[in-house]
Amino acid sequence: MPIYRLSVNGAEHRVDTDADRPLLDVLREDLHLTGTKYGCGEGQCRACSVLIDGKALPSCRMPVSAATGKQITTIEGLAKGAALHRVQQAFLDEGAMQCGYCVPGMIVSTVALLDRTAKPTDEQIIAGLNGNLCRCAGYSRIVAAVRRAAGGNHA
């Protein structure tokens, strides 16, 4: 099988696998980065979102061959040592999780949103997280966590 070079969380990896294998499977099974979750496997829930060159994208539908040469960041790559990323801390502080399954994807999407729009309005938060599904329907706390991560309410 071909070998693909992946840059994940600042580390270089060589992965011997099929070209069309989903990036999500490689992250979870080969690199043991299990923070990224498998939800629908069809690009519909965004539980599997990772940052690819700074953009939050579902990894379940991306073939590994398309991810070579790009900077990939998973939920594991956001904290710096023991210090959580401010978005992770905001989700904790707001209690913005019930089962927690959607949260890695929500956090990754929030990081990308705040990178584009540092002080989003509530409408921009909702639009930015559109497509990230929470089966526990914890949306109000999730929006509150994004507001907190952005430094306050900008509605």
Ligand code: FES
């Ligand atoms: S598991 Fe990728 S979008 Fe649902």
Ligand code: FES
């Ligand atoms: S907290 Fe359970 S799916 Fe969102």
